[in-house]
Amino acid sequence: MNVNTKLTPRVSTIIGALVADSAALGLHWLYDSDRIAQIEKTKGLVFLQPEVENYANVKGFFAHGYKVAGDASGYGETCLLILKHLVAHGEFKRIAFQSEYRSHFGPGGAYKGYIDTPTRLTLLKLIPLAPEDFPEVSGADDDQFAALATVPVITAMHNGTLDDLLEKVECVVRLTNHNDIAVTAAKYAASVLYSVLNGNSINEGLEKSLPLAGEKLTSLLNEAISTDTMNSVAMAARFGSACHVLEGLPVIAHIVKHAKSFQDAVEANIRAGGDSCGRAIMLGAISAAQAAMQNEVEICIPLSWLAKYNNLSVAADACSCL
Secondary structure (H helix, E strand, C coil): CCCCCCCCHHHHHHHHHHHHHHHHHHHCCECCHHHHHHHHHHHCCCCCCCCHHHHCCCCECCCCCCCCCCCCCHHHHHHHHHHHHHHHHCCCCHHHHHHHHHHHHCCCCCCCCCCCHHHHHHHHHHCCCCHHHCCCCCCECCCEHHHHCCHHHHHHCCCCCHHHHHHHHHHHHCCCECCHHHHHHHHHHHHHHHHHHCCCCHHHHHHHCHHHCHHHHHHHHHHHHCCCCCCHHHHHHHHCCCCEHHHHHHHHHHHHHHCCCHHHHHHHHHHHCECHHHHHHHHHHHHHHHHHHHCCCCCCCCHHHHHHCCCHHHHHHHHCCC
């Protein structure tokens, strides 16, 4: 990392989101907790090379055959894209971001890898249009985790009120996920992170943000944060480990409440299986922010993990402009 880049809580939030996503890539969308436990015993959990053999004869979807250890998932790519956008423009500019999104993920773009449903449907809306014709709402009616990929950066770089933040979050989320549940989940997650960055504990953030969670999500979150001990595998079995925010956000809440460190949170998330990268963006952001705010250590993210994240120099250069 650039020696001139100070890992403030806001910078830790952004880097934490990106590193957590990359750490989970090797076992992303592997749904068998027993297989994950076997792999952990011999190879570990984080920054593994994606290998199709790990998915053989168990429930899972091998999507990252073109990637190597240390790369980002599509979620991590979106998170980095919004970071570069905000640094370049100084503020969010909708048409510019839609253009950058289309250029990065669309045909001939820099992104190589699996295109999920909300990304694919968003691209189908944007590709035929001239930028001046891009709609204010271009996202798919989809509640998957692409909705939360921009939230850590938007929240970390926001200097206004919570109401202003939530309005901004909804605007950005509906560019990829025009879905009320997805927007509600993003607002709840943003509020939790905003609370932590303003000096509140994880527990305070999780509970005080509940009025934003909506009818469907509130009861699930209440159950997840009322547990007494960490068991991410059990929580994934209870709520689900797929790509939908109603499944993954309670698992995130459970882990960040009980995790003893950033590393503990990231590893517990991978053990839970399924869409670990989708959960990792928000989980990594909140865990890193909390550790940085508590000033427990100068750098809450393991240095060896930072070194393994392949886009670190790009992210660090962007963060140095904050």
